[in-house]
Amino acid sequence: MNRIEIYDTTLRDGMQAEGISFSLQDKLLIAKCLDDFGVDYIEGGYAASNEKEMAFFHEAANLGLKNSLIAGFGNTRRASASLEEDLSLKAILNSKAPVATIVGKSWDMHVTEVLRCSLEDNLALCSDSTAYLKSKGLRVVFDAEHFFDGYKHNPQYSLKVLEAAAAAGADVICLCETNGGCLPRDVYEITKTVADAISGPIIGIHCHNDTDCAVANSLAAIEAGARHVQGTINGMGERTGNANLCSIIPNLKYKMGYEVLKEGALQKLTEVSRYVQEIANMQPVANMPYVGDSAFAHKAGLHVNALMKNKATYEHISPEMVGNARKLLISELSGMSNILAKLEKYNLSNDRDLARKMLDKVQEMESNGYQFEAAEASFDLLIKKTLGTYKETFHLVKYHVNVERSGSGEKTTEATIKLTVDGETEHVVSEGDGPVNALDEAMRKSLERFYPSLADMRLVDYKVRVVNAKAATAAKVRVTIESRDKNDIWGTVGVSENIIDASWKALKDSFEYKIIKDAQESR
Numbered sequence: 001m002n003r004i005e006i007y008d009t010t011l012r013d014g015m016q017a018e019g020i021s022f023s024l025q026d027k028l029l030i031a032k033c034l035d036d037f038g039v040d041y042i043e044g045g046y047a048a049s050n051e052k053e054m055a056f057f058h059e060a061a062n063l064g065l066k067n068s069l070i071a072g073f074g075n076t077r078r079a080s081a082s083l084e085e086d087l088s089l090k091a092i093l094n095s096k097a098p099v100a101t102i103v104g105k106s107w108d109m110h111v112t113e114v115l116r117c118s119l120e121d122n123l124a125l126c127s128d129s130t131a132y133l134k135s136k137g138l139r140v141v142f143d144a145e146h147f148f149d150g151y152k153h154n155p156q157y158s159l160k161v162l163e164a165a166a167a168a169g170a171d172v173i174c175l176c177e178t179n180g181g182c183l184p185r186d187v188y189e190i191t192k193t194v195a196d197a198i199s200g201p202i203i204g205i206h207c208h209n210d211t212d213c214a215v216a217n218s219l220a221a222i223e224a225g226a227r228h229v230q231g232t233i234n235g236m237g238e239r240t241g242n243a244n245l246c247s248i249i250p251n252l253k254y255k256m257g258y259e260v261l262k263e264g265a266l267q268k269l270t271e272v273s274r275y276v277q278e279i280a281n282m283q284p285v286a287n288m289p290y291v292g293d294s295a296f297a298h299k300a301g302l303h304v305n306a307l308m309k310n311k312a313t314y315e316h317i318s319p320e321m322v323g324n325a326r327k328l329l330i331s332e333l334s335g336m337s338n339i340l341a342k343l344e345k346y347n348l349s350n351d352r353d354l355a356r357k358m359l360d361k362v363q364e365m366e367s368n369g370y371q372f373e374a375a376e377a378s379f380d381l382l383i384k385k386t387l388g389t390y391k392e393t394f395h396l397v398k399y400h401v402n403v404e405r406s407g408s409g410e411k412t413t414e415a416t417i418k419l420t421v422d423g424e425t426e427h428v429v430s431e432g433d434g435p436v437n438a439l440d441e442a443m444r445k446s447l448e449r450f451y452p453s454l455a456d457m458r459l460v461d462y463k464v465r466v467v468n469a470k471a472a473t474a475a476k477v478r479v480t481i482e483s484r485d486k487n488d489i490w491g492t493v494g495v496s497e498n499i500i501d502a503s504w505k506a507l508k509d510s511f512e513y514k515i516i517k518d519a520q521e522s523r
């Protein structure tokens with residue numbers, strides 16, 4: 001069989017990550033996104049855990065999912081409870097999910113020390129819990145917890161657990177690398193033994209990332225015969241996380257030739273990763289393989305030079321295959337090729353004189369603290385200034401920012417700005433939450449009359465960095481601002497000894513970029 005089932009546990013194991021808490025609405029949005037992406041299973045949560053988890057299952061039934069089956073998660077029955085009375089099994093049935101995933105103990109040490117029952121009793125729990133859920137018409141995934149560690153200590157017993165679940169009718173026997181401490185060779189060999197020993201159910205793999213090998217371990221298990229893989233979007237999960245589906249899926253498809261998801265789904269991978277990241281309020285990890293912002297970002301001059309001749313020189317796949325985009329960065333490590341590549345947008349990529357001037361300018365500015373990597377819009381304005389096509393869209397006469405704090409802790413911040421547009425003067429004052437916000441508000445207030453489309457622009461990120469730390473408070477600071485409107489997102493940069501002035505420079509570039517962009521688009 002060449003097809004691999006993709007089982008997503010972002011909403012259950014992913015939510016076990018420190019700092020992650022999904023609301024019911026978050027869970028429903030993610031489930032919809034995963035269904036559009038086309039994963040085979042969405043594990044919705046630990047059904048017996050709390051009301052929100054249960055509510056998810058009931059609401060998810062109305063989402064009209066087209067591609068994915070919802071799985072309700074729980075454990076094998078407690079030794080002290082009957083099948084009908086066991087809270088975990090009851091909750092799975094109450095969830096009305098078509099798939100039941102039950103975690104059962106497959107390491108003898110866990111049976112004797114955590115469940116505190118006999119090894120025989122645990123075999124009965126695994127077997128009768130599986131058979132009971134099957135008798136209710138559910139598809140059953142049996143998650144053999146700590147299977148690899150268990151196998152290393154007592155292989156006969158761990159295999160007996162799998163055999164008990166298989167004989168009871170489990171559809172999938174999933175080998176869990178719960179503590180995440182194994183390396184690929186062990187995972188391959190142990191999975192191969194299981195795949196040879198167990199016939200009937202599909203063999204699955206569920207890995208954690210404690211040795212940074214969760215993806216490699218999952219792929220090793222697939223090579224050894226597993227045909228079902230569990231993981232989470234962006235690898236979020238308990239401790240160091242779960243196996244990252246955003247790496248596993250493209251590796252299976254593009255590197256190993258397996259069938260996964262539906263045709264065309266991989267082109268949505270980056271979007272899915274960022275959507276889940278946004279809902280989870282996670283810090284973006286730029287160097288994530290395939291989906292990270294830097295996954296196809298090229299900085300070194302030699303690399304860009306070669307890429308312009310043939311993309312395969314420094315890219316293992318083309319970014320479009322996973323819905324990501326190539327970025328060519330401008331920095332002090334740039335060569336002529338980085339600049340020429342940027343000039344392509346202006347049909348000027350043959351103008352080597354211009355490229356040389358730009359490169360000299362970039363290197364001079366970067367030695368003074370500028371950095372253009374995250375400030376494409378400032379770079380764009382610099383090209384126009386060097387070409388002589390730049391026309392000032394407004395002219396600053398002066399600004400003044402006042403920050404006051406009273407003895408009782410009351411704070412007020414006010415910015416006054418005087419500027420001219422085509423000879424007309426505007427002089428306005430604005431309050432703000434802080435000096436940059438006040439300056440931003442004052443600029444909007446003074447410019448919106450001339451450029452109404454500024455109303456749909458907003459500042460989304462603001463970063464400050466000291467660039468020559470040795471000079472302490474006299475050091476320069478670099479301010480990088482990210483702005484967006486309905487269609488675009490752009491970055492600008494300003495450097496000064498004064499943080500307000502550095503912010504002003506970055507803000508000015510941002511406003512000018514937006515005004516020029518809109519004028520060009522309306523032509």
Ligand SMILES: CC(=O)SCCNC(=O)CCNC(=O)[C@H](O)C(C)(C)COP(=O)(O)OP(=O)(O)OC[C@H]1O[C@@H](n2cnc3c(N)ncnc32)[C@H](O)[C@@H]1OP(=O)(O)O
Pocket residue numbers: 013046048049050075076077078079103104105114115116145178238
């Ligand atoms: C490997 C994994 O990640 S599995 C998923 C783990 N996820 C979670 O724990 C998150 C959700 N959990 C919860 O909301 C709660 O822990 C609940 C509702 C499941 C249980 O809560 P409580 O009844 O208060 O029990 P508590 O969490 O303290 O202890 C777990 C109990 O389950 C038992 N148990 C653990 N695994 C199993 C199993 N596979 N089969 C049967 N019983 C089990 C433990 O022995 C313990 O029993 P004890 O109280 O007799 O010592």
Ligand SMILES: CC(=O)C(=O)O
Pocket residue numbers: 013103143144145146176177178179206208
């Ligand atoms: C089931 C599970 O999450 C684990 O064993 O890690």
